[in-house]
Amino acid sequence: xxxxxxxxxxxxxxxxxxxxxxxxxxxxxxxxxxxxxxxxxxxxxxxxxxxxxxxxxxxxxxxxxxxxxxxxxxxxxxxxxxxxxxxxxxxxxxxxxxxxxxxxxxxxxxxxxxxxxxxxxxxxxxxxxxxxxxxxxxxxxxxxxxxxxxxxxxxx
Amino acid sequence: xxxxxxxxxxxxxxxxxxxxxxxxxxxxxxxxxxxxxxxxxxxxxxxxxxxxxxxxxxxxxxxxxxxxxxxxxxxxxxxxxxxxxxxxxxxxxxxxxxxxxxxxxxxxxxxxxxxxxxxxxxxxxxxxxxxxxxxxxxxxxxxxxxxxxxxxxxxxxxxxxxxxxxxxxxxxxxxxxxxxxxxxxxxxxxxxxxxxxxxxxxxxxxxxxxxxxxxxxxxxxxxxxxxxxxxxxxxxxxxxxxxxxxxxxxxxxxxxxxxxxxxxxxxxxxxxx
Numbered sequence: 001x002x003x004x005x006x007x008x009x010x011x012x013x014x015x016x017x018x019x020x021x022x023x024x025x026x027x028x029x030x031x032x033x034x035x036x037x038x039x040x041x042x043x044x045x046x047x048x049x050x051x052x053x054x055x056x057x058x059x060x061x062x063x064x065x066x067x068x069x070x071x072x073x074x075x076x077x078x079x080x081x082x083x084x085x086x087x088x089x090x091x092x093x094x095x096x097x098x099x100x101x102x103x104x105x106x107x108x109x110x111x112x113x114x115x116x117x118x119x120x121x122x123x124x125x126x127x128x129x130x131x132x133x134x135x136x137x138x139x140x141x142x143x144x145x146x147x148x149x150x151x152x153x154x155x156x
Numbered sequence: 157x158x159x160x161x162x163x164x165x166x167x168x169x170x171x172x173x174x175x176x177x178x179x180x181x182x183x184x185x186x187x188x189x190x191x192x193x194x195x196x197x198x199x200x201x202x203x204x205x206x207x208x209x210x211x212x213x214x215x216x217x218x219x220x221x222x223x224x225x226x227x228x229x230x231x232x233x234x235x236x237x238x239x240x241x242x243x244x245x246x247x248x249x250x251x252x253x254x255x256x257x258x259x260x261x262x263x264x265x266x267x268x269x270x271x272x273x274x275x276x277x278x279x280x281x282x283x284x285x286x287x288x289x290x291x292x293x294x295x296x297x298x299x300x301x302x303x304x305x306x307x308x309x310x311x312x313x314x315x316x317x318x319x320x321x322x323x324x325x326x327x328x329x330x331x332x333x334x335x336x337x338x339x340x341x342x343x344x345x346x347x348x349x350x351x352x353x354x355x356x357x358x359x360x361x362x363x364x365x366x367x368x369x370x371x372x373x374x375x376x377x378x379x380x381x382x383x384x385x386x387x388x389x390x391x392x393x394x395x396x397x398x399x400x401x402x403x404x405x406x407x408x409x410x411x412x413x414x415x416x417x418x419x420x421x422x423x424x425x426x427x428x429x
Contacts, residue, residue, distance in 0.1 A: 011300045011303060011304075013285070016285060016287075016303070016359065019303075019307050019359075019361070020285075020359060020361035021361065022364055025364055025365065026364075026365050026367075027218075027367070036369070042382065042385065043378070043379075043382040045369060047367060047369060063364075063365070063367040063369075064367075065315065065367070065369070065370045067308060068304055068307050068308050068311075071307075071364065
């Protein structure tokens with residue numbers, strides 16, 4: 001849809017589409033593992049629901065109370081890793097860097113919130129597989145949005 | 157899903173549907189009436205929620221809806237009409253349900269009235285993604301800043317309305333109840349303002365769904381402290397936007413919103429007493 005839209009210079013049509021209709025947003029009832037990345041200072045979190053089938057990410061979704069950077073990165077990242085294997089998913093941080101250009105420190109934290117939630121979901125899968133009872137795995141973030149400027153946040 | 161939960165979810169979706177139809181349509185009279193109806197639908201939701209809690213059950217903010225990009229007013233109105241008709245079948249038969257049904261029937265009659273007059277069938281530009289504000293001369297960077305602000309804050313206001321409503325429904329403290337009501341009313345106004353601006357720019361979109369981690373508040377004090385920090389951040393964003401936008405009317409508007417956020421902080425502090 002957005003491929004045919006001529007946008008003014010600046011924010012890309014793809015970014016705008018992710019803002020208007022984030023992909024893979026919301027709960028995934030069929031998931032078999034759930035991970036949360038939490039920024040305790042700000043209360044911002046991302047939750048990722050993953051459906052793993054062996055090494056393949058059969059399905060994935062996310063939700064967040066974070067900023068629009070987190071929403072766009074979550075939408076792009078989940079779209080990238082869906083139906084790909086874990087090796088591909090693990091290399092996605094690098095791919096996201098290429099996709100977004102150079103990220104500002106604040107955007108990097110938003111991206112890490114998404115990636116960490118996905119990693120937490122894999123940890124949840126590992127824990128459940130070894131017999132642990134764990135509704136979701138929570139990773140607390142070391143860096144916080146609170147300690148970075150927001151001056152570059154328009155670099156969608 | 158229990159029938160009451162289903163009705164609650166459908167009413168939540170209908171509230172958003174009417175609200176966003178109001179944002180999408182440019183005609184001021186239709187916009188204004190639909191906005192009033194959306195407020196009635198929000199009160200329906202509140203009363204349904206109270207009944208659910210009184211019955212010992214609970215509800216959530218899950219929703220399954222898509223805001224389709226419509227091209228003209230009649231498409232928007234017809235879709236709304238279809239949704240109101242579909243919800244009628246699941247209402248129960250009690251005093252509240254009968255009140256809701258008569259409100260819905262009145263709204264349906266109003267929608268029919270719009271559809272009978274072909275001159276109402278104007279183009280809808282709210283979804284065209286052009287990001288043009290026709291009567292303003294805004295540079296690309298200003299439009300970008302405004303776009304991000306509107307997505308950020310429209311979600312935030314929707315979130316605040318629902319979180320405060322969730323807590324209001326569960327408090328017996330009259331001060332808290334009153335503060336939550338003030339904050340809900342304020343956020344309705346902000347959401348209305350931002351939604352109409354998004355439509356004007358052609359980027360109207362639903363705020364994303366709330367996850368229960370966001371609205372099930374276990375620690376009120378931490379919630380309020382975090383909320384005050386968010387209000388402070390919103391003030392900074394308003395100020396930055398007001399400085400960045402080289403348009404006197406818009407700058408004044410964002411300063412006005414900024415000062416309102418200051419008062420929200422004072423209201424929130426009362427929740428800590």
